[in-house]
Amino acid sequence: MRKNISSFREESLNYHSQFPSGKIQITPTKKYSSQRDLSLAYSPGVAEPCKEIARSSREVYKYTSKGNLVAVITNGSAVLGLGDIGALASKPVMEGKALLFKIFSGIDVFDIEIDESDPEKFIETVKAIAPTFGGINLEDIKAPEAFEIERRLKKELNIPVMHDDQHGTAIISGAALLNAINYVGKKIHEIKMVVNGAGAAAISCTRTYKQLGVNPENILMFDSKGLLHSSRNDLNQEKKEFAVNIYPIQKLDQAIKNADVFIGLSIGGILTPNMLKSMAKDPIVFAMANPDPEIDYNLAIKVRPDVIMATGRSDYPNQVNNVLGFPYIFRGALDVHASVINDEMKLAAVHAIASLAKEPVPEQVNIVYNKKNIFFGKEYIIPKPFDNRLITRVAPAVAKAAMDSGVARNPILDWKIYQEKLLDRMGYESKMLRMIQNRARTNPKKIVFCNGEEYDILKSVQILHEEGIISVPVVLGNEDRIKRLINENNLDFELEIIDPEKEENRKKVESFSQILWKRRNRKGLTLYDSKMRMRTNDHFGAMMVDQGEADAVITGYSRSFSLSLRPMLEVIGRADSVHKTAGMMILLTKRGPLFLADTAVIPDPTSEELARIALMASHVVKGFDIEPHIAMLSFQNFSSDSKTSTKVSKTVDFLHKKYPDLIVDGELQPDFALNEFLLASKFPFSKLVKKRANIFIFPNLESGNLTYKFIRGLGNVQTIGPVMLGMRKPAHVMQMQSSIEEIVNLATLSVIDAQIRKN
Secondary structure, three states: OOOOHHHHHHHHHHHHHOOOOOOOOOOOOOOOOOHHHHHHHOOOOOHHHHHHHHHOHHHHHHHOOHHHEEEEEEOOOOEOOOEOOHHHHOHHHHHHHHHHHHHHHOOEEEEEEOOOOOHHHHHHHHHHHHHHOOEEEEOOOOOOHHHHHHHHHHHHOOOOEEEHHHHHHHHHHHHHHHHHHHHHOOOOOOOOEEEEOOOHHHHHHHHHHHHHOOOHHHEEEEEOOEEOEOOOOOOOHHHHOOOEOOOOOOOHHHHOOOOOEEEEOOOOOOOOHHHHHOOOOOOEEEEOOOOOOOOOHHHHHHHOOOOEEEEOOOOOOOEOOHHHOHHHHHHHHHHOOOOOOOHHHHHHHHHHHHHHHOOOOOHHHHHHOOOOOOOOEOOEOOOOOOOOOHHHHHHHHHHHHHHHOOOOOOOOOOHHHHHHHHHHHOOHHHHHHHHHHHHHHOOOEEEEEOOOOOHHHHHHHHHHHHOOOEEEEEEEOOHHHHHHHHHHOOOOOOOEEEOOOOHHHHHHHHHHHHHHHHHHHHHOOOHHHHHHHHOOHHHHHHHHHHOOOOOEEEEOOOOOHHHHHHHHHHHOOEOOOOOOOEEEEEEEEOOEEEEEEOOOOOOOOOHHHHHHHHHHHHHHHHHOOOOOEEEEEOOOOOOOOOHHHHHHHHHHHHHHHHOOOOEEEEEEOHHHHHOHHHHHHHOOOOOOOOOOOOEEEOOOHHHHHHHHHHHHHHOOOEEEEEEEEOEOOOEEEOOOOOOHHHHHHHHHHHHHHHHHHHO
16 A cells, blocks of 8 residues: 655644644533533632632542643653654644543543753652642653653652653553463563663563563663673663673673563664574564564564564554553542552553453454454454453553552542443544444455545545555546546545546446346336446446445435435345335444434335334444444324324334344433433333433434434534445445545445445
C-alpha cells in the first residue's frame, strides 16, 4: 500500500488545525442554562463547597474534578522519535496523550508544557501546581534528569506521580516476560538476560524484571559505549546499579551467546541474525525500538522459528503498547485517592495484564483482529489494546494493591459496583468506531463507489485506501472529470476508474445487460432498456458486485435514497429469506452504539414486517458481539388504544412467543426506552428493565427518518449508515450529500459486511 507523504503531512496539519484547534477541550459537566445554574456554579453558590474544603481538604475530591484530573507534564527534552524539541513543540504529543487517557479510561487531562531544563526549577514548578490534580503523568523527559525528577516528586507530593516512559514499558513488557517464560517452561530466576539500551525505559524495565524474579547476576546491560562494567568511570548512579564485574569485558555478540532473553530499547537492526542464532533454545526477544525494531520480526522468525517475539509495532504480534497500562493504572490510583503509585501497584498491573492474556479471548477481540481464535501462545503473550476487559482487570488490581499497601485514602467497598462504574466511564462512541476500523483493516476488500465525480467521494476513497481499509478502490464516472478533480485537489493515490459510457467498456456493458435482461424480461424489461440501465453507474456498480468482480458497492451521494436504492434491488436484490429490505442507522454515543431501524425503506410496515426488521437488526448487532436489547417504539407506553400502538403491541406479543429468549419490549416512548431508571420505576415488569436498550424499532418510516435526521443535524453524534438490511450481497446507499466522515464510516462497515459474508 503506497502512502503519499506530502498528502499525509497536509492531512495531519489540517486534522490538528481545524476548528477548534488541537485535540482536547473543556466541557461543562453541570447545567448552566439558567441564572440559577450560574449562581450555583459561581457566585454566590460556589462559596459553600469552598468553605467545606477549607474545613477539610479531603472534601476537594467530593466537590471538584480533582479526583478525575491528571496532569501530563513535560519539558519536551526527549520526545519519542523527535528528541529535544522543547516544551512548545511537544504540546501536540501531550494533547495526544491526554486523548488516550480520556478514551481508554475516562480520565480528564490538562497537558502542561514547562519551558525549563533545570531539574530543580522543573520540580518546584510541578510542586506549585500539583494541588490542582489527582495525579501527575511525567512524559518525554530525558535521562538521567527524569530519574531524579520522578523520585523527588513522588517523595514530596501526596498524589500519584509516574513517568510513563519508564514504567509503562516496564509494566507491559514485564507482563509479556512472565507469560513468555511460562510458555517455554523456563524458570525466571534461572534465565540469562541481555539488555541493549540503558536509558530511562531500559533501567526501569530491568528493575521491574528483577522484582519479578530475574537474578541480577544473570543480567548484562549495554549502552551505546558497551557493557555496563564496574571498571567504567562514565556511569551515572542508575547505570552503576547494573554494572557487572566480569572478565574479559564482553561485547554484545559475545554476551548474547546462550542467552534466554534479549531486551532491546535501543536502535533498529542492532541484533543480527547470527546473534539470534547463538541464543538458547526457545529464545525470547523483545525488540522494542520504534519504528524499526532491533531485528525485523519476519527475519527473526525465519532465522529462529522457536523465537517468541515482541515489538513496539502494531503490525506484528505481541505489541508492547503503553496504552495497555497507564490509563488503567491511573484510573485505579485515582479511584482510591492513592497518595502514590508504588511498586506494589505497578506489579499488580503487571500480573493483571499477564493473567488476562491467559483467559479465553472474547469473540469481539477475535473479530477485530480477523482471527478465528486468539489464544495464549507465542503470538499472544499480552492482551490486545482493543480488549475492553483491560479496564475491569487492571484498574481494580491497582486499586486493591493501593489499599493493601496502605496508600489508599478512599477504599472501594463494593467491587461489583466499581466494575460497573468503570465501564460507564469508557468512551464507547470512539471505541466502537476504532474497533470497526481495526477489524476492516485486517482483511480489506474491493469496494465500488458509484459517485466517482464528487470530491467528497474521492477524498473518502483516498483516506480508506491509505488506512488500508479497502484494497482496490474503484470509482465509476467520467474519467476526464475524475482525473481533473484528483489533480485540482492534489489527491495523489492509486485507484481504478471505470466509465460505463466509454467504448472500451462496451463488451462489459453488453455482458452485464444480458444478465439483467434474462432475470427481468418477464417483469417487462426489454434488452434495450437493460443496456441503457447498465450504462448508468448505479446499475453497473451493482452488477460488478453481483458477478463477484467487487466485494461491495456504495452509492447515494448524488441522488435521493429511493432513486439510488432501486438499481441495487433490481440487480442484486433481496436475500432469499427476506420479503422487504430495511435501513438501519448506527449512532455512536457515550452510552454505547444505538441502532435505529427502519430509517430508510418501508413507509408503513405491518406488524409482521416490524418483527422482521427487529430480527434483521438483532442479527447485525450480534455480529458486533453485542447482545441485542430491542425497544419497539410508539408514542404511548403499553397502551394499545391507537392503530400505531396496537400494531407495535401485536409485534411484541409475536416476538415474545416466537423468540422467548430475545430481549425485546414495547410499546415504549423513546425517553422511557433510553432511561432505564425511569422505565424501572414506572414499568418494572418490562423485559428491558436492567437491560440498556440498544436497538430502537420505529413504527413507521416517517418517525424513524425524522428522528435520525434531527439527531444528524445536531452534529454532535457520529453516525454510520444507513446499513441495508436483507440485501443478497453487500450494497449500501448513503444519505444524499453525506460528509466525508459518514462516507468513510459506511464504507468501513461495508468492508466488514463483505468479510462476514465471505466467511
